[in-house]
Amino acid sequence: MQTTLRRIDGKGYKAYKELQHTEVHFPKYKLIIDYVQGDPFASPSKIRIIVPNSKFRMKYEWLTSKSRKIYVEDCLTRQIAKAIKRTTSNIRGSGKSGLVLIDEPGQEILERTAVTITETETIICLSIGLPANGRRINGKEAEKLFCTIIPDVMEKSIFTVEEKTIQQVMHLADQHDAIRAEMFANGWVSFIADGSILPRESGVSDRPLKNAIRFKSPIENRVTFSIPHRDEPLSGMAIPKGITLIVGGGYHGKSTLLNAIERGVYPHIDGDGREYVLTDPNAVKIRAEDGRSITSVNISPFINNLPYGADTERFSTENASGSTSQAANVVEALEAGATTLLMDEDTSATNFMIRDHRMQELVVQEKEPITPFIDKIAYLRDERDVSTILVMGGSGDYFDVCDCCIMLDEYVPFNVTEKVKNIVAKYPMSRNNTAESFGKVTDRIFLPNTIDTRKGNKQKVQTKGLHSIIMGRTTIDLSQVEQLVDPSQTRMIAEILHYVDRQGWLKRNICLKELLAQIENQIEKHGLASFSKNPTEHPGELARPRKFEIAATLNRIRHAKIK
Ligand code: ADP
Ligand code: MG
Numbered sequence: 001m002q003t004t005l006r007r008i009d010g011k012g013y014k015a016y017k018e019l020q021h022t023e024v025h026f027p028k029y030k031l032i033i034d035y036v037q038g039d040p041f042a043s044p045s046k047i048r049i050i051v052p053n054s055k056f057r058m059k060y061e062w063l064t065s066k067s068r069k070i071y072v073e074d075c076l077t078r079q080i081a082k083a084i085k086r087t088t089s090n091i092r093g094s095g096k097s098g099l100v101l102i103d104e105p106g107q108e109i110l111e112r113t114a115v116t117i118t119e120t121e122t123i124i125c126l127s128i129g130l131p132a133n134g135r136r137i138n139g140k141e142a143e144k145l146f147c148t149i150i151p152d153v154m155e156k157s158i159f160t161v162e163e164k165t166i167q168q169v170m171h172l173a174d175q176h177d178a179i180r181a182e183m184f185a186n187g188w189v190s191f192i193a194d195g196s197i198l199p200r201e202s203g204v205s206d207r208p209l210k211n212a213i214r215f216k217s218p219i220e221n222r223v224t225f226s227i228p229h230r231d232e233p234l235s236g237m238a239i240p241k242g243i244t245l246i247v248g249g250g251y252h253g254k255s256t257l258l259n260a261i262e263r264g265v266y267p268h269i270d271g272d273g274r275e276y277v278l279t280d281p282n283a284v285k286i287r288a289e290d291g292r293s294i295t296s297v298n299i300s301p302f303i304n305n306l307p308y309g310a311d312t313e314r315f316s317t318e319n320a321s322g323s324t325s326q327a328a329n330v331v332e333a334l335e336a337g338a339t340t341l342l343m344d345e346d347t348s349a350t351n352f353m354i355r356d357h358r359m360q361e362l363v364v365q366e367k368e369p370i371t372p373f374i375d376k377i378a379y380l381r382d383e384r385d386v387s388t389i390l391v392m393g394g395s396g397d398y399f400d401v402c403d404c405c406i407m408l409d410e411y412v413p414f415n416v417t418e419k420v421k422n423i424v425a426k427y428p429m430s431r432n433n434t435a436e437s438f439g440k441v442t443d444r445i446f447l448p449n450t451i452d453t454r455k456g457n458k459q460k461v462q463t464k465g466l467h468s469i470i471m472g473r474t475t476i477d478l479s480q481v482e483q484l485v486d487p488s489q490t491r492m493i494a495e496i497l498h499y500v501d502r503q504g505w506l507k508r509n510i511c512l513k514e515l516l517a518q519i520e521n522q523i524e525k526h527g528l529a530s531f532s533k534n535p536t537e538h539p540g541e542l543a544r545p546r547k548f549e550i551a552a553t554l555n556r557i558r559h560a561k562i563k
Contacts, residue, residue: 009139040095083156096129103541193236197273208273220415248408283340296562301439302327322349379438488543
């Protein structure tokens with residue numbers, strides 16, 4: 001490579017293309033250049049570094065469980081990211097010259113493509129900026145990048161990572177598995193350990209708030225059990241299946257608690273404050289999302305007799321209202337297999353959540369299309385075994401239907417279920433529930449032309465940050481999909497859309513639920529990279545989304561077609 005770099009030094013940037021698909025051997029690893037950027041300002045070049053496991057202190061025990069593998073890979077990714085930051089690149093040049101990047105994770109531990117450990121080797125995916133002056137190749141600086149900077153980063157990370165660091169994440173993996181097993185065995189939908197830090201630093205930072213009041217479980221919900229690699233048992237609040245209400249005065253920490261619960265579908269790193277907060281992985285946050293499009297969703301469990309006879313069993317709109325969007329979000333979550341729903345009054349449509357006695361007196365049943373959630377919540381529990389955790393500080397109507405009520409008082413939770421029962425007995429509600437069952441959740445089959453990746457004569461699916469996917473000519477807005485947490489998940493969803501289109505999976509006439517199952521199955525069996533166009537090369541910066549966020553994307557495609 002050095003000879004090539006010296007030869008092309010000073011030539012036009014395109015000459016770098018010569019390096020594409022070349023392999024360079026270093027004493028401890030092999031470096032493969034999979035993609036060379038078109039110019040110094042374009043998105044960076046992609047390389048893989050392949051380290052035989054014999055060349056570093058890889059241990060077989062890293063791979064003895066699925067979570068261990070994911071956590072150790074995540075840990076190595078963070079180590080490399082840290083090493084990159086500590087390595088001062090003195091490479092000068094135009095555009096992205098000298099840049100070295102790895103897909104750095106946030107507070108969650110997700111399965112991602114940045115580092116993959118197999119039984120024989122460890123593969124590291126990096127992006128780099130090949131150096132240039134203006135648009136001319138700077139071969140000397142490129143040499144420095146390959147022969148000094150990258151080796152330096154590797155030396156500071158995977159070749160010197162401390163045993164202790166790896167052991168810590170491996171232990172966390174085992175502990176999370178143990179907590180999940182305990183939750184499953186006892187039917188808890190969420191567990192929040194005592195001492196957890198729930199509030200975040202700010203609205204734009206996912207790091208823990210300093211000097212926060214630590215979580216302390218109410219005695220009635222307190223559970224204690226032992227987990228591996230820890231001397232004293234773990235204690236905390238268990239939220240059992242059923243209907244749980246979170247109440248309390250404004251600004252007392254209700255939404256903060258619910259947010260921690262909704263993020264608990266993912267594991268968090270040590271020191272996050274939520275490392276022992278875990279939630280049913282099939283829990284879905286439901287909110288109002290006016291303006292979204294809806295395609296052929298059966299929202300009749302909640303909405304009937306719309307003005308002008310709009311069909312609510314196959315309801316479509318380009319511009320949903322607060323209540324219809326929230327109804328669709330519930331039904332779509334159930335369709336995808338949600339077993340717990342999470343709602344916050346702050347982001348809900350009032351007319352979807354409640355209707356009191358006085359309003360029932362004024363607006364006769366026939367004139368009101370909405371059956372509020374309160375009339376369906378118990379049927380969800382009893383007929384479909386779907387639990388709900390609901391923040392509602394503004395209305396006592398839900399007292400009648402809840403199994404457990406948690407009140408927050410200056411960020412400290414108290415179990416007030418008994419008090420709530422007394423209030424219900426003392427002030428019986430005069431509103432009446434007119435619903436007799438939840439109603440039907442209809443499976444939908446998306447037609448092939450739903451996923452159309454064509455743009456001109458190219459096929460393209462791109463992402464823009466966390467919240468938007470540009471598929472062909474359509475933009476899919478995911479800004480209200482609150483449990484999508486990492487831009488690499490968004491990129492993965494884009495890859496999945498592209499793949500499903502290329503493979504013609506929608507031509508198979510399968511319902512959404514089956515489509516999601518097939519996608520999950522392929523991830524399980526063949527990994528995230530198997531969705532890429534060139535699965536044996538650098539797959540890009542990808543992290544695993546849940547099936548609910550994949551479904552949410554499909555559900556937000558404007559002009560989707562349903563059979
Ligand atoms: P609510 O939903 O009850 O109105 P929030 O959950 O929005 O209240 O919390 C209000 C404020 O209190 C937020 O700024 C949040 O960061 C802060 N907060 C929440 N929990 C804690 C805590 N345990 N310690 C310190 N501050 C907290
Ligand atoms: Mg709130």
